[in-house]
Amino acid sequence: MGMATRDRILEEAARLFTEKGYEATSVQDLAEALGLSKAALYHHFPSKEEVLYEISHQALEGLLEEGKKALAVPDPREALLRFMEGHARFFEENRPFFVTMLQGLQSLSPEKQAPIIALRDRYEETLRTLLRRGMESGVFRQLDVALTARAVLSLLNWMIRWFRPGGPLRAEEVARFYFHLLLRGLENGDS
Amino acid sequence: MGMATRDRILEEAARLFTEKGYEATSVQDLAEALGLSKAALYHHFPSKEEVLYEISHQALEGLLEEGKKALAVPDPREALLRFMEGHARFFEENRPFFVTMLQGLQSLSPEKQAPIIALRDRYEETLRTLLRRGMESGVFRQLDVALTARAVLSLLNWMIRWFRPGGPLRAEEVARFYFHLLLRGLENGDS
DNA sequence: CATATTTCACCGACCGGTCGGTAAGTCCAC
DNA sequence: GTGGACTTACCGACCGGTCGGTGAAATATG
Numbered sequence: 001m002g003m004a005t006r007d008r009i010l011e012e013a014a015r016l017f018t019e020k021g022y023e024a025t026s027v028q029d030l031a032e033a034l035g036l037s038k039a040a041l042y043h044h045f046p047s048k049e050e051v052l053y054e055i056s057h058q059a060l061e062g063l064l065e066e067g068k069k070a071l072a073v074p075d076p077r078e079a080l081l082r083f084m085e086g087h088a089r090f091f092e093e094n095r096p097f098f099v100t101m102l103q104g105l106q107s108l109s110p111e112k113q114a115p116i117i118a119l120r121d122r123y124e125e126t127l128r129t130l131l132r133r134g135m136e137s138g139v140f141r142q143l144d145v146a147l148t149a150r151a152v153l154s155l156l157n158w159m160i161r162w163f164r165p166g167g168p169l170r171a172e173e174v175a176r177f178y179f180h181l182l183l184r185g186l187e188n189g190d191s
Numbered sequence: 192m193g194m195a196t197r198d199r200i201l202e203e204a205a206r207l208f209t210e211k212g213y214e215a216t217s218v219q220d221l222a223e224a225l226g227l228s229k230a231a232l233y234h235h236f237p238s239k240e241e242v243l244y245e246i247s248h249q250a251l252e253g254l255l256e257e258g259k260k261a262l263a264v265p266d267p268r269e270a271l272l273r274f275m276e277g278h279a280r281f282f283e284e285n286r287p288f289f290v291t292m293l294q295g296l297q298s299l300s301p302e303k304q305a306p307i308i309a310l311r312d313r314y315e316e317t318l319r320t321l322l323r324r325g326m327e328s329g330v331f332r333q334l335d336v337a338l339t340a341r342a343v344l345s346l347l348n349w350m351i352r353w354f355r356p357g358g359p360l361r362a363e364e365v366a367r368f369y370f371h372l373l374l375r376g377l378e379n380g381d382s
Numbered sequence: 383c384a385t386a387t388t389t390c391a392c393c394g395a396c397c398g399g400t401c402g403g404t405a406a407g408t409c410c411a412c
Numbered sequence: 413g414t415g416g417a418c419t420t421a422c423c424g425a426c427c428g429g430t431c432g433g434t435g436a437a438a439t440a441t442g
Binding site (some may be wrong): 136186 | 217297332353376
């Protein structure tokens with residue numbers, strides 16, 4: 001007995017939404033890819049939008065869990081590294097869900113968008129807390145926390161636009177590179 | 192005599208594509224926003240895709256020009272700052288074109304996508320050249336050039352996802368913040 | 383244990399509406 | 413009177429979503 005149909009639908013939908021985009025993927029496309037009728041999909045989900053919502057929700061729940069792990073690490077440097085690695089790992093291991101969540105946000109109606117945004121904000125707040133600690137303890141420089149957090153997430157999230165599995169680097173390795181770049185800076189200490 | 196109709200179409204299309212996405216914007220929507228008939232649009236453009244292509248092309252041409260200016264600056268630090276500021280300024284001043292170009296890439300057919308990607312690669316190569324110079328002259332640390340360039344562009348490009356005109360900061364100021372963050376790093380030099 | 387009943391997962395056919403795109407003609411400036 | 417800018421009227425294909433119905437498995441009933 002394979003995976004429950006409902007989960008199969010989510011998996012395949014995430015794959016297609018990632019590949020072609022939410023709007024460009026028809027319910028017919030999805031049904032055919034699953035070997036189901038269109039009506040069968042509507043037995044499991046009330047609308048196409050609900051499928052997108054569910055995928056986004058699951059992705060953010062997973063991310064938040066990763067974020068909490070990083071928050072438990074006492075050393076700020078170590079915690080930031082863990083956060084970034086965790087984010088990258090989650091991205092690589094759940095690429096369709098992750099990408100669909102990030103790309104699909106603006107395709108959701110305001111009502112369904114709001115709870116997703118709330119989750120995302122909670123996640124971002126985790127990172128800010130982590131950075132704030134580091135700055136208060138003197139490990140990090142005193143910087144605009146919100147903008148610094150945005151910088152970290154920009155680096156990681158933009159990976160959805162260029163990172164392809166099977167390349168020379170794992171997503172986690174890219175995250176480590178970004179971490180060291182951010183931490184020590186680009187400038188040479190010699191001069 | 193106002194703006195040529197063709198240009199008005201591009202402006203309005205870029206606005207709508209940015210706001211709702213390319214796929215979610217119908218030719219009908221565009222025609223109504225312009226006060227024209229749908230058929231009139233097809234007098235100026237052979238297809239909806241061609242409108243997207245033209246917008247993307249113009250955006251990248253403008254960006255490339257900015258990039259060349261930065262490349263002319265001899266000091267690597269100064270050049271990188273100029274590159275990042277120029278990118279951010281172009282984004283802010285041409286937001287609809289810029290955003291449409293970045294978001295719409297995957298909506299183009301492979302044939303129309305290829306020349307756009309080629310332009311984008313030329314732009315990225317400009318940044319890489321600039322970074323390579325800095326590393327060779329010892330101003331910057333020896334790092335993976337391709338990945339470092341990606342980091343810079345990730346920071347700047349992700350702004351399309353959160354930056355809204357009218358906020359407390361100008362895009363150029365954000366770029367300066369990112370520049371200093373990247374250059375000196377997050378870590379406190381004291382400890 | 384056999385049988386009646388309900389539930390579940392699913393189907394083919396179809397709904398009104400919208401999609402990108404087109405054909406043929408009108409208007410108007412030069 | 414010719415050519416560009418634009419119109420109305422229309423096309424077939426496809427959109428998200430719904431309909432009544434079907435066979436099989438689970439559940440309740442004697």
